[in-house]
Amino acid sequence: MKSSVSHLAIFGGQPVFDKTVHVGAPNIGDRHRLHELIDDALDRRWLTNDGPYVQAFERQLTDLLAVRNCVATCNATSGLMLVAAALGLRGEVIMPSLTFVATAHALTWQGVTPVFCDVDPVTWTLDPRKAEDLITSKTTALLGVHLWGTACDLTGLQRLASRHDLKLVYDAAHALGTSYAGRPLGSFGDAEVFSFHATKICNTFEGGAIATDDDDLAARVALARNFGFVDVDRVVSLGINAKMSEVNAAMGLVSLESLDQFVEANRRNWQRYREGLQSVLGLTLYEPPMRDRSWTHQYVVAEVHEEAGLSRDELGQILAAENVGVRRYFYPGCHRMEPYWTECPDVALRLPVTEAILGRTLVLPTGTATTVETVDRICEFIRFAIRNSNQIRIRLRSPDQRG
Numbered sequence: 434m435k436s437s438v439s440h441l442a443i444f445g446g447q448p449v450f451d452k453t454v455h456v457g458a459p460n461i462g463d464r465h466r467l468h469e470l471i472d473d474a475l476d477r478r479w480l481t482n483d484g485p486y487v488q489a490f491e492r493q494l495t496d497l498l499a500v501r502n503c504v505a506t507c508n509a510t511s512g513l514m515l516v517a518a519a520l521g522l523r524g525e526v527i528m529p530s531l532t533f534v535a536t537a538h539a540l541t542w543q544g545v546t547p548v549f550c551d552v553d554p555v556t557w558t559l560d561p562r563k564a565e566d567l568i569t570s571k572t573t574a575l576l577g578v579h580l581w582g583t584a585c586d587l588t589g590l591q592r593l594a595s596r597h598d599l600k601l602v603y604d605a606a607h608a609l610g611t612s613y614a615g616r617p618l619g620s621f622g623d624a625e626v627f628s629f630h631a632t633k634i635c636n637t638f639e640g641g642a643i644a645t646d647d648d649d650l651a652a653r654v655a656l657a658r659n660f661g662f663v664d665v666d667r668v669v670s671l672g673i674n675a676k677m678s679e680v681n682a683a684m685g686l687v688s689l690e691s692l693d694q695f696v697e698a699n700r701r702n703w704q705r706y707r708e709g710l711q712s713v714l715g716l717t718l719y720e721p722p723m724r725d726r727s728w729t730h731q732y733v734v735a736e737v738h739e740e741a742g743l744s745r746d747e748l749g750q751i752l753a754a755e756n757v758g759v760r761r762y763f764y765p766g767c768h769r770m771e772p773y774w775t776e777c778p779d780v781a782l783r784l785p786v787t788e789a790i791l792g793r794t795l796v797l798p799t800g801t802a803t804t805v806e807t808v809d810r811i812c813e814f815i816r817f818a819i820r821n822s823n824q825i826r827i828r829l830r831s832p833d834q835r836g
């Protein structure tokens with residue numbers, strides 16, 4: 434990096450990256466294998482409705498997650514909705530605000546009120562003690578989120594749920610390939626819901642899966658996923674269309690074959706980010722506690738503290754100008770999004786840990802689309818920017834700035 438800041442894109446220079454590198458660029462497995470599988474599905478003329486790929490994908494997930502049942506869905510949001518309906522959730526469900534808005538929307542869509550709870554400052558997941566304070570006569574469930582693939586306090590939440598006779602559900606959208614004390618996430622609580630959206634570690638373009646050891650629950654969500662059909666023309670209950678198609682499942686099968694490589698690329702990048710950023714004043718990387726040694730390093734979450742000299746948003750702004758597509762996941766928090774914010778703006782007051790986290794985190798690019806060379810250059814740029822924060826800050830705050 435040149436010694437003066439004048440070459441930076443915000444000063445009118447050329448961006449450091451000529452092509453955008455961004456958070457959430459999909460991991461893609463063996464594309465030739467994918468093409469073959471899709472050709473076979475076309476030859477079979479069996480494109481959806483519980484086809485052989487969906488069944489194979491569900492079987493493989495069941496093995497990987499060491500759980501009795503996996504029901505594939507068109508996405509995780511529908512999966513959460515099906516679980517909420519099948520468990521008969523009503524009234525209020527306690528969940529963190531620090532998550533993708535789909536977690537809250539899935540409940541609201543089912544007529545259930547999400548009650549936002551603060552998170553543990555170390556794991557950033559639902560805090561059982563704070564959750565307990567929010568339990569009322571209307572509470573029917575706890576919904577934990579394994580944020581960044583870090584396991585929730587499974588013991589604490591299970592104990593709380595049992596004591597108050599509540600259902601316990603996990604949003605496991607980030608949790609594929611992660612275990613807790615040697616047991617894969619997927620079989621905890623009443624059900625866990627995985628996402629295979631394009632940005633997740635393994636993707637099916639769009640997709641999700643409900644994992645559960647409860648055979649009855651699995652049967653109910655499988656039924657509801659397909660309009661409530663038990664037979665060609667026999668419908669026994671209310672259902673919806675939340676099926677996964679064969680082309681999605683084919684992508685899933687191919688993705689699972691490469692899961693180890695995806696994790697390896699993430700580990701390698703994460704290590705590289707850590708080395709490249711360890712000496713940077715005011716910048717740290719989120720890391721789960723030791724017990725999560727199986728962590729897939731799917732997200733590189735930087736925390737920008739005051740000593741950095743640049744705010745999180747200023748750093749994000751200049752990285753964007755250099756064509757590095759960073760994200761402020763999950764800013765500003767579900768509680769500050771509609772329809773929740775208008776209904777209950779006071780909620781922010783009881784979420785100090787969540788609000789602080791959302792004010793300082795910046796997610797950096799990783800996955801198989803991001804090379805180590807790219808990681809090194811991003812680190813070099815961040816080191817340079819923070820060393821020169823005074824000049825950059827003045828530039829960002831001057832009214833005549835370009836671009």
Ligand SMILES: *Cc1c(COP(=O)(O)O)cnc(C)c1O
Pocket residue numbers: 507508509510511532533535536578604606607627628629630639640641
């Ligand atoms: C991606 C994501 C979802 C939604 O998954 P879809 O498959 O896109 O519906 C839900 N919760 C979290 C935490 C997510 O990151």
